Amino acid sequence: xxxxxxxxxxxxxxxxxxxxxxxxxxxxxxxxxxxxxxxYMTVVGFxxxxxxxxxxxxxxxxxxxxxxxxxxWDNYAxxxxxxxxxxxxxxxxxxxxxxxxxxxxxxILLALLFNKQLPGFLLLRxxxxxxxxxxPIAVGIIWRIMMNPGHGMLNFLLGFLGIDPQPWFxxxxxxxxxxxxxxxxxxxxxxxxxxxxxxxxxxxxxFEAAAIDGASSLRIFFNITLPMLRPVIIIAALLRIIDAARxxxxxxxxxxxxxxxxxxxxxxxxxxxxxxxxxxGYGSALSWIMLLAILIVVLFFVRWSxxxxxxxxxxxx
Amino acid sequence: MQxxxxxxxxxxxxxxxxxxxxxxxxxxxxxLPLFWIALSSVKSDADVSAYPPVWFFEPTLANFRELFVKLxxxxxxxxxxxxxxxxxxxxxxxxxxxxxxxxRFSIRGKESVALQVxxxxxxPSIVSVIPLFIIARELGVFDTPWxxxxxxxxxxxxxxxxxxxxxxxxxxxxIEEAAMIDGCGRYExxxxxxxxxxxxxxxxxxxxxxxxxWNEYLFASMLTSSEAKTxxxxxxxAIKPKAIAWGLSSAAAVVMSLPVIILVxxxxxxxxxxxxxxxxxx
Numbered sequence: 242x243x244x245x246x247x248x249x250x251x252x253x254x255x256x257x258x259x260x261x262x263x264x265x266x267x268x269x270x271x272x273x274x275x276x277x278x279x280x281y282m283t284v285v286g287f288x289x290x291x292x293x294x295x296x297x298x299x300x301x302x303x304x305x306x307x308x309x310x311x312x313x314w315d316n317y318a319x320x321x322x323x324x325x326x327x328x329x330x331x332x333x334x335x336x337x338x339x340x341x342x343x344x345x346x347x348x349i350l351l352a353l354l355f356n357k358q359l360p361g362f363l364l365l366r367x368x369x370x371x372x373x374x375x376x377p378i379a380v381g382i383i384w385r386i387m388m389n390p391g392h393g394m395l396n397f398l399l400g401f402l403g404i405d406p407q408p409w410f411x412x413x414x415x416x417x418x419x420x421x422x423x424x425x426x427x428x429x430x431x432x433x434x435x436x437x438x439x440x441x442x443x444x445x446x447x448f449e450a451a452a453i454d455g456a457s458s459l460r461i462f463f464n465i466t467l468p469m470l471r472p473v474i475i476i477a478a479l480l481r482i483i484d485a486a487r488x489x490x491x492x493x494x495x496x497x498x499x500x501x502x503x504x505x506x507x508x509x510x511x512x513x514x515x516x517x518x519x520x521x522g523y524g525s526a527l528s529w530i531m532l533l534a535i536l537i538v539v540l541f542f543v544r545w546s547x548x549x550x551x552x553x554x555x556x557x558x
Numbered sequence: 559m560q561x562x563x564x565x566x567x568x569x570x571x572x573x574x575x576x577x578x579x580x581x582x583x584x585x586x587x588x589x590l591p592l593f594w595i596a597l598s599s600v601k602s603d604a605d606v607s608a609y610p611p612v613w614f615f616e617p618t619l620a621n622f623r624e625l626f627v628k629l630x631x632x633x634x635x636x637x638x639x640x641x642x643x644x645x646x647x648x649x650x651x652x653x654x655x656x657x658x659x660x661x662r663f664s665i666r667g668k669e670s671v672a673l674q675v676x677x678x679x680x681x682p683s684i685v686s687v688i689p690l691f692i693i694a695r696e697l698g699v700f701d702t703p704w705x706x707x708x709x710x711x712x713x714x715x716x717x718x719x720x721x722x723x724x725x726x727x728x729x730x731x732x733i734e735e736a737a738m739i740d741g742c743g744r745y746e747x748x749x750x751x752x753x754x755x756x757x758x759x760x761x762x763x764x765x766x767x768x769x770x771x772w773n774e775y776l777f778a779s780m781l782t783s784s785e786a787k788t789x790x791x792x793x794x795x796a797i798k799p800k801a802i803a804w805g806l807s808s809a810a811a812v813v814m815s816l817p818v819i820i821l822v823x824x825x826x827x828x829x830x831x832x833x834x835x836x837x838x839x840x
Contacts, residue, residue: 278656379811
């Protein structure tokens with residue numbers, strides 16, 4: 242009994258990581274396991290961020306020979322009156338809102354469709370997943386080729402359906418719509434797979450009860466399916482919002498931010514300031530402003546969607 | 559009674575038919591561009607920009623030859639493989655250890671970890687690219703594969719920690735406790751008991767962070783110039799000039815995307831669990 246008890250308490254103490262009680266030796270295991278990751282993140286991740294804040298307070302611009310004299314908040318003050326910045330932030334917000342909403346609706350419809358266990362659907366579902374795996378640069382290449390007004394596949398297909406050829410990059414609104422279309426194409430599968438998994442995980446009894454009661458499919462969807470899917474939809478949307486705000490690769494390849502800055506999303510504008518004009522001090526300040534903007538968008542969404550309620554429900558004890 | 563049964567069966571047939579039509583439409587929407595680019599990559603220059611588009615032609619590997627020989631895509635491919643493999647392994651090792659620690663021990667402040675991980679995700683890459691650009695030049699690691707390895711491992715770490723923690727929590731503590739009572743040390747339990755039980759999770763996470771590192775462009779383009787270029791960078795450079803070479807860039811797109819597609823589709827079963835656990839449970 243004695244040996245058993247002391248082994249049990251030793252195991253118990255090691256398991257809970259708690260000090261105190263008969264075994265006085267500190268269990269270093271959690272520290273040893275956690276330390277490498279923490280040190281790594283601090284050195285490689287945290288330190289550059291701190292450095293970035295410092296740079297944003299200087300006028301560092303190697304292209305113009307400015308070597309980083311400390312100028313305090315000047316960069317941020319100038320940013321406030323930078324119309325280009327606000328334009329790009331506005332585009333970022335609009336783009337995020339539209340692409341997430343559109344792909345969410347499409348993803349839900351797809352999930353409902355592919356939830357059916359029909360033969361061959363597994364293969365079809367697998368094919369639908371591919372767009373989100375393709376390198377974003379490649380996605381840009383693909384669609385830029387397809388959207389070519391004179392020789393592109395897309396206008397050819399439209400001609401088949403009797404629709405006039407579209408100037409995909411010709412006008413400002415067309416370019417924005419084109420870029421939206423590509424993003425929806427690329428990322429709907431991501432939302433689709435998450436929502437499908439959520440659908441699969443729903444309990445069957447409410448649906449069976451509704452079927453017995455003779456409820457129509459539409460009512461079942463809006464009154465049962467959708468409310469039960471809400472947590473999954475919100476989390477998926479949040480993940481997508483965070484990524485959509487930072488979209489860069491695909492838009493860069495397709496329009497370079499044009500025409501006439503119609504698709505000049507924040508990330509593209511920032512890249513230009515930093516690595517075309519090498520205005521790194523100012524550019525650093527802008528990047529922090531962009532982060533702040535994303536945070537605001539996320540906070541707004543979290544508030545509006547009731548995300549925090551969902552998280553506290555799911556927190557393991 | 560009989561009429562009812564038949565009409566129910568007919569209704570089911572119609573529903574299934576409609577479902578198939580819709581499913582095929584969806585597949586067409588998502589797959590057609592991919593099919594088209596694969597087709598374009600084996601077309602000659604004349605065929606690729608022909609209008610109306612040609613469907614039947616003599617396939618040629620000239621584009622791929624040009625890609626690998628003229629554009630040095632071979633070096634870029636090797637760079638990508640080297641950089642992404644090592645950074646993925648690094649992230650998996652550090653991240654899984656940390657995830658185990660967070661899952662099994664009560665540590666001060668661990669509840670805020672999930673929130674911290676989420677906020678790291680919100681960071682636009684450009685915020686870190688600028689200081690890393692400057693630091694890398696000063697340290698002399700600019701344009702070396704080691705720089706990208708270190709950065710990609712960092713990018714993947716939070717995801718590994720977040721998702722593996724959930725998988726490890728799913729392994730019952732009693733199994734580990736039993737082993738420990740039998741005399742196993744803590745690290746032994748981790749390596750020989752816990753890890754084998756979370757292999758599906760490891761596979762899913764590995765494939766996902768591999769994919770994100772492989773497809774990464776911003777860091778790669780800003781922090782390399784001639785030696786350490788990865789595939790996306792070379793491909794993007796191929797279309798810088800105003801007139802984009804369709805055949806060449808199609809071949810580049812195919813070469814870039816094929817490895818990940820093959821990898822992910824073969825690990826598909828594990829992936830759905832991995833992605834959704836990260837999103838739904840995390």
